[in-house]
Amino acid sequence: MTARELDVETIRADFPILARTVRDERPLVYLDSGATSQKPRQVLDAEREFYERHNAAVHRGAHQLAEEATDAYEQARATIAAFVGAPADEVVFTKNATEAINLVAYAMSNAATAGEEFARMAVGPGDEVVVTEMEHHANLVPWQELCRRTGATLRWFGVTDEGRLDLSNLDDLVNERTRIVALTHQSNVLGTVNPVRQIAERAHAVGALVLVDGAQSVPHMPVDVTELGVDFLAFSGHKMCGPNGIGVLWGRGELLRAMPPFITGGSMIGTVHMDHSTWADPPQRFEAGVPMAPQAVGLAAACDYLNAIGMDAVAAHEHALVEYALKHVGSLEGVRIVGPTDPEARGGAVSFTVDGIHPHDVGQVLDDRGVAVRVGHHCAWPLHRRYGAVATTRASFYLYNSFADVDALVEGIREAQRFFGVARS
Amino acid sequence: MTARELDVETIRADFPILARTVRDERPLVYLDSGATSQKPRQVLDAEREFYERHNAAVHRGAHQLAEEATDAYEQARATIAAFVGAPADEVVFTKNATEAINLVAYAMSNAATAGEEFARMAVGPGDEVVVTEMEHHANLVPWQELCRRTGATLRWFGVTDEGRLDLSNLDDLVNERTRIVALTHQSNVLGTVNPVRQIAERAHAVGALVLVDGAQSVPHMPVDVTELGVDFLAFSGHKMCGPNGIGVLWGRGELLRAMPPFITGGSMIGTVHMDHSTWADPPQRFEAGVPMAPQAVGLAAACDYLNAIGMDAVAAHEHALVEYALKHVGSLEGVRIVGPTDPEARGGAVSFTVDGIHPHDVGQVLDDRGVAVRVGHHCAWPLHRRYGAVATTRASFYLYNSFADVDALVEGIREAQRFFGVARS
Amino acid sequence: MKLDAMYQEIILDHYRNPHHKGLREPFDAESHHINPTCGDEVTLRVLLESAEDGKDALTVADISYDSMGCSISQASASVMTDLLIGKTVDEAMAVLEEFTALMQSKGKGEPDEGVLEDAVAFAGVSKYPARVKCALLAWMAWKDATVKSLATQKEGAV
Amino acid sequence: MKLDAMYQEIILDHYRNPHHKGLREPFDAESHHINPTCGDEVTLRVLLESAEDGKDALTVADISYDSMGCSISQASASVMTDLLIGKTVDEAMAVLEEFTALMQSKGKGEPDEGVLEDAVAFAGVSKYPARVKCALLAWMAWKDATVKSLATQKEGAV
Numbered sequence A, B: 001m002t003a004r005e006l007d008v009e010t011i012r013a014d015f016p017i018l019a020r021t022v023r024d025e026r027p028l029v030y031l032d033s034g035a036t037s038q039k040p041r042q043v044l045d046a047e048r049e050f051y052e053r054h055n056a057a058v059h060r061g062a063h064q065l066a067e068e069a070t071d072a073y074e075q076a077r078a079t080i081a082a083f084v085g086a087p088a089d090e091v092v093f094t095k096n097a098t099e100a101i102n103l104v105a106y107a108m109s110n111a112a113t114a115g116e117e118f119a120r121m122a123v124g125p126g127d128e129v130v131v132t133e134m135e136h137h138a139n140l141v142p143w144q145e146l147c148r149r150t151g152a153t154l155r156w157f158g159v160t161d162e163g164r165l166d167l168s169n170l171d172d173l174v175n176e177r178t179r180i181v182a183l184t185h186q187s188n189v190l191g192t193v194n195p196v197r198q199i200a201e202r203a204h205a206v207g208a209l210v211l212v213d214g215a216q217s218v219p220h221m222p223v224d225v226t227e228l229g230v231d232f233l234a235f236s237g238h239k240m241c242g243p244n245g246i247g248v249l250w251g252r253g254e255l256l257r258a259m260p261p262f263i264t265g266g267s268m269i270g271t272v273h274m275d276h277s278t279w280a281d282p283p284q285r286f287e288a289g290v291p292m293a294p295q296a297v298g299l300a301a302a303c304d305y306l307n308a309i310g311m312d313a314v315a316a317h318e319h320a321l322v323e324y325a326l327k328h329v330g331s332l333e334g335v336r337i338v339g340p341t342d343p344e345a346r347g348g349a350v351s352f353t354v355d356g357i358h359p360h361d362v363g364q365v366l367d368d369r370g371v372a373v374r375v376g377h378h379c380a381w382p383l384h385r386r387y388g389a390v391a392t393t394r395a396s397f398y399l400y401n402s403f404a405d406v407d408a409l410v411e412g413i414r415e416a417q418r419f420f421g422v423a424r425s
Numbered sequence C, D: 001m002k003l004d005a006m007y008q009e010i011i012l013d014h015y016r017n018p019h020h021k022g023l024r025e026p027f028d029a030e031s032h033h034i035n036p037t038c039g040d041e042v043t044l045r046v047l048l049e050s051a052e053d054g055k056d057a058l059t060v061a062d063i064s065y066d067s068m069g070c071s072i073s074q075a076s077a078s079v080m081t082d083l084l085i086g087k088t089v090d091e092a093m094a095v096l097e098e099f100t101a102l103m104q105s106k107g108k109g110e111p112d113e114g115v116l117e118d119a120v121a122f123a124g125v126s127k128y129p130a131r132v133k134c135a136l137l138a139w140m141a142w143k144d145a146t147v148k149s150l151a152t153q154k155e156g157a158v
């Protein structure tokens, strides 16, 4: 990889919050980007500029502000689509990745009553939906609920002791009854990057659709929907330097057109009569109501920001951090990494347990030192059960993190061991 | 009414966009607040401060930023709840009013398969859902779709020639088969304020629920959920000086608890296993995924801003503007007001047609003069059909509008009549 | 004032006295288009005919329409009928393409007056994205109806 | 460092050597509580007994529990059993109320040591909203089980 090295100091200067202190004036060491990322000034400025100069309801007015707002919104769509290699009209804005996944799941159950035109998407008893044991609740519960609404059956891939997807029963799990396979691109707990292409090939061979949860991949590595070879990709703005309140569903145009709407209301209609309505074409069909245009503009600015640095460079930087972290955290006595200890096909989330100390207590000691990590099951409860852990402590990295941040983490874990009296020395 | 008079000049200074010019340096006359309102500096500052100082994923972390973010989010919920006289735990954040209404409609169809606990909310064949002919598509199409999913029947109140709800068949329309009555508090086209209490009394007498679309009322008048006497209230942040990307559903606690979830995913669960999940209590049950915390903080700042001015004063100011507009626009030759010409029980939306000029062309002439109005069916297509208009031109007012703005509108209409050669003189 | 740039005399003339308006027989195909944001509608019929020499080239023999809408959409329908009636389908499609390109040019198009004739007057409209749909409404309806008609002709030919 | 303020010696002692831990018979009612954000769990049993004098006042005769969780949640369960066992239900509910108020005080509570005894050590925890739930987990489970038990007693009494 010829990626440039990141100039972390310069990058950090773009993120106002990273200059603040926490708990008795300690500098903030933010290792919780897996939950949400911080935002550079450029993104906040873009959003504010929209509000202060161009704010109006998009697609609903003929005056100059409405034109400017609509233009900004659709430009943002084009920028964000290009960020994942998609045509603009295949990108639907939602409030977060969770809504994006629910959109597909509800379109599939709505298809049952939405008329002939949409019958192709319908699922029912005898049909199967496949997920994995490493899914975030956002890519698990909506499918449980789809099955409950329709009578379809939920099945899932297990995970290996090493924290990889267990594909040994791929051909059994994904079969002619399978309607959709929904899996994460990168686990938010294990860091594991899944072999999406391989699974998609099997799924397509048996006529199943593939939805990829890109909430943890799109922010951290170059992602191209064509290369992935899947049908849907969901991700969130707030995890990729963008604003809260915006998420993205990319779907193949042909499929989006075959899907009935999810949320209904203004701006997604063809015609409306008291007793029936018809639908606009995608993406509008899935964007009912006044949309989050300022957030779209902010997210586009985030894409520009990331592009200027280069997603290759971001990925390489995180790879270096995770390699360093696996080595230094992993070699601490009494610390167990939950997830692959091999940095290949692995992103920047490092979850671990510390013998004799509950993750809440580890997190508390870290927090006391200004190191912000996440503790708990990270919305992946079944995965934690699989590894016999009630909870873990998770450090997650992003482009603004440095090797010194990892050192602070390691020091903090040692301190927790000392404080709770579980350290050998 | 003892409301203070608004100091419009001082208020306008808070809204940076109102100082800009459009089309050849003409000052902006913004008469499209019914579509979306402009935002005061105070709101933009509050949102930015959250991002720059406290940003973290709420309800998901144990570090200081996560605590501060969670605190800010829940404080915002309390402020926004108090704004409509509700307890904080009865307020659910959505992305807009449209999602809030869909949430209730989907909870009702989901109830069919969500287990005994939620059976009370279920609807099916033989049940009736009642709306009105003056609904915005956001409060019409979701109910059409609920009926389609469940086999229930949609019925609706008509409107009178004067632009009021026709309640002559109230007792017939709302009967023992009625499960829910969904109606707008204030029409976004006619301006009409509906007698919600009266309808709610009838509905409750027959055991039906009442949902009020407050998208056009909450921003413009004091609204108290207890006084309204209804079960659900939906509104949007962006129409009340708040950010885009946030809406509110208020629901009576007992009902929210009886409702199964709509969007599912992280942070709305009780426990999660691979094959089943249980739910958190409301409001969390309905807030899956990382929420729009910065927008909640911004919306709370908007509530503070409006409270400082006083919603009575806002309503009185708009009342004066609409009275003035009805008089001066209404008396133009060839201009027909669509909606009550009597300013009582009427809010600040003034829709009209101009003989011999299509609304698009009226809007274009106005835009050319810097006057921003909305043209079209304003997402109330059936209502326009009822009044024999394909489209109307709508001016809508807010606290930052002045009498001079109305004068500019009147002058613009005259100019359109001159330009298209339909003026008498 | 910019109004004159949008509402050129030619446009206002066609708006006040639209050409070829009203639905006529005979026709091969009909289409109905609506602009969902404003409710404007057009119902449009086309009649295609084989050229006199009996060769393959089809000609736009008639376009008739009924419509409801703003000055731009009305004028555009009228101008379109003037332009397309009498052309071969291929030529007409080329005009459609040129007109669509002009409308999407955001005021920066340099219209070919040789191809577009009166329709060059719509150049000013392209600066107003919300009105571009108005200008294109009848054209899209014509394209749709023509495609339908061609499909039927093909079936007939088999 | 603030850590000492949260993790008072008393808390760490109870954490390392929890009192009354382990599920015991006999009991009237059991409850199972989970903290959904971290997965910590407690299963808790209560045994209520009529006071010796046969009057109405019920006494908390035993509390036994099994739990999985952080130092705060474990220590809090242990301290709670010390405090509540032997008290009348009314007295115990009053202690619960006092403890709940302390935990919700955001570090500003002035705990009544006469009522809360060792539990005053949790005052520092109330500054950390994310940990308040940990401290309350066992208490909520106790309340729940006691309410269940009271309901059964009532039925039995009828």
Ligand SMILES: Cc1ncc(COP(=O)(O)O)c(C=O)c1O
Binding pocket: A266, A288, A289, A290, A291, B034, B035, B096, B097, B098, B099, B136, B138, B139, B184, B186, B187, B188, B213, B215, B216, B236, B238, B247, B379
């Ligand atoms: C009466 C009414 N209801 C509902 C809505 C929908 O609001 P939103 O688009 O913010 O969801 C609007 C505004 O568009 C409205 O005017």
Ligand SMILES: Cc1ncc(COP(=O)(O)O)c(C=O)c1O
Binding pocket: A034, A035, A096, A097, A098, A099, A136, A138, A139, A184, A186, A187, A188, A213, A215, A216, A236, A238, A247, A379, B266, B288, B289, B290, B291
């Ligand atoms: C893997 C994964 N999927 C989905 C989500 C859900 O994203 P959001 O909460 O923004 O909808 C997250 C983050 O919370 C995640 O890490």
